[in-house]
Amino acid sequence: MKRSGIKIHYNDNVVTATDDIYADEIVICNDGNLNIIAMESIPIYHKIASKPIKKGERIIKYGEVIGIALNNISVGSWVHIHNLRSMSLYKEVES
Amino acid sequence: MELKGYRRTDGRVGIRNHVLILPASICANETARFTATNIEGSLYLPNQGGCSLSKRDYKITMDTLSGIAANPNVFGVIIIGIGCEVIQAQSLAKEIRKKTNKPMEVFIIRKEGGMNKTMEKAIKAAKSMVLLGNSMKREIISISDIILGTECGGSDPTSGLVANPVVGIVSDILVQHGGTSILSETPEMIGAEHILAGRCKSRELSEQLLHMVKSYENDFLRAGENPRNGNPTPGNIEGGITTLEEKSLGCILKGGESMIDEVLEYSQEPRHKGLVVMDTPGQDVASIAGMAAAGAQIIIFTTGHGTPTGFGIVPVVKVTANSETGHLMKEHIDFDCSNVIQGSRTMDEAANGLYLLMVKMINGQTSKAENLGFNDMSISRYCNFA
Secondary structure: OEEEEEOOOOOOOEEEEOOOEOOOOEEEEOOOOOEEEOOOOEOOOOEEEOOOEOOOOEEEEOOEEEEEEOOOEOOOOEEOOOOEEOHHHHHHHHO | OOEEEEEOOOOOEEOOOEEEEEEOOHHHHHHHHHHHHOOOOEEEOOOOOOOOOOHHHHHHHHHHHHHHHHOOOEEEEEEEEOOOOOOOHHHHHHHHHHHOOOOEEEEEHHHHOOHHHHHHHHHHHHHHHHHHHHOOOOEEEOHHHOEEEEEEEOOOHHHHHHHHHHHHHHHHHHHHOOOEEEEOOHHHHOOOHHHHHHOEOOHHHHHHHHHHHHHHHHHHHHOOOOOOOOOOOHHHHHOOOOOHHHHHHHHHHHHOOOOEEEEEOOOOOOOOOEEEEEOOOOOHHHHHHHHHHOOOOEEEEEEOOOOOOOEOOEOEEEEEOOHHHHHHOOOOOOEEOOHHHHOOOOHHHHHHHHHHHHHHHHOOOOOHHHHHOOOOOOOOOOOOOO
């Protein structure tokens, strides 16, 4: 089934689900060109990686950094508290 | 589209033409309220404070009440005091005079001999003020005369996802056209203050903004609260928000991507045009009061759950991106952009629609809150009542 997502800023590496999404569903984004295959279930208004993100890389939403990836995240994966940490908290962990 | 508003003798431009009945303190509220109900075309401003104030709260209250009276949407003002309050009616009048030369009268209930005698005089004065106000005609104004206040309340995931970004685009368009947009709510900036600081036009301004957020945070810490703990809330996390910066970004997006021209104290009038940031609390009505006192003629307010707030002298344009709210709270919602979430409209299209609605409201179309006669009022506080 096809589901939809919103990419807010062109620099973002995550999109926001605007439906409840299940694994293998195709997520069609608002900019028209971006289709993502969901790797897992993603609840409505949660984030999906739209680009491959490496551990320690910045996660961008609204065109700004919302935190750091805790592990490698592949396209179509759910991005939330299990793999994304606030910049300030990440710095604390690192130091 | 041509813009029309009321040119005031103090050089400002209003988009409404209210005669304001302003109680100097809580003890004058009822007399002011009854006075206003007797005169069509006048508006009463509820005032919960005005007495038992710390020095800092005295200044906050004085700045706010005098600023609201000086707001160009107000044609003239009738101040009513009890006589013994901390905010003395005459001192308030003096403060208003520093800001504007608009029509003004002062009545003291104790001096007049009670409510009925005060009302008799106040009604007479207000009636002639309304008559004078009615002779004002709308004239052509410029979009650069407009100060827009942006606010969000009763937020849900659709607020940060669509409604606030749409308002951000409207704010950017206004700023590009030479107007002024106020971004408010300091506690919502905690966690994203470095991003806002990066958007300030000078280093000095960045420092001012960081200091503003830090002071707010320190006030919380003194009260035994750490706003960085417990945020995002479990509800936010369930709704898809992962980090504090993500939550705060969702709010500050209302300011769009423009550079910040000025950082203002609560209720302080901007000296610069463009995007300005004001130090206001997260309580929606108190935040709106601060922006109205700074001279904002119109407020755009995003809501997920359907906050019904209205502010008497200033039209509050209610925006939602939650289709259920748009439907259930139709009575209160002016602009529903949930079709951006459904994919049938782009953010830019929605923003253009909202901008057009703002222009229509500047020209006199009334908001839902105005139609309902909503007249909320709250002033920011620092300390408990003395």
